[in-house]
Amino acid sequence: EADIYQTPRYLVIGTGKKITLECSQTMGHDKMYWYQQDPGMELHLIHYSYGVNSTEKGDLSSESTVSRIRTEHFPLTLESARPSHTSQYLCASGRGQGKETQYFGPGTRLLVL
């Protein structure tokens, strides 16, 4: 059973607010990822990390930022939320050795009004 958690599960917020989506895993995985997924659409990678103090941007340009100060924690921050940020955000982790499986969190559904 994979232990990867995301909070909040659902968030409704007004335009211009700063938000942080939390993601944590207790498996000691080196690699962590953030994906964005709109309803009925494919996943898009927006950020990933190979380990502590390592962050990279993914395929889809995003106005969000991430940090990796601790192995188990990979928060995503939007400094000023806009309606175009409304989406589902999925966090994942993997051990990072060769062709590993990614384990996904339950996701955060964000609605910006």
Add this chain to the structure above:
Amino acid sequence: GDSVTQMEGPVTLSEEAFLTINCTYTATGYPSLFWYVQYPGEGLQLLLKATKADDKGSNKGFEATYRKETTSFHLEKGSVQVSDSAVYFCALREANAGKSTFGDGTTLTVKP
């Protein structure tokens, strides 16, 4: 670059029907192949995987065989249930890649 092409959906079947969702890929190396499932309102879950040619992944009655000669990883189930209704994603991951490559997803609806 790597890519994954999935059968377009949505797919609607009656209960106990046979399911096939096609998936083909292009990759520069020898990737691992995965099928993920997303049930309504939930995050992605790994359904099955195969790490080398001719491997067969299986779980919950679903199967997929890694076919290097046809670069395919088609998902099959002999008898679907209403509870199998979900979105299915085919994905690949190269050995030294920083990320996985996903298909667009195929929505399956099973009717009683």
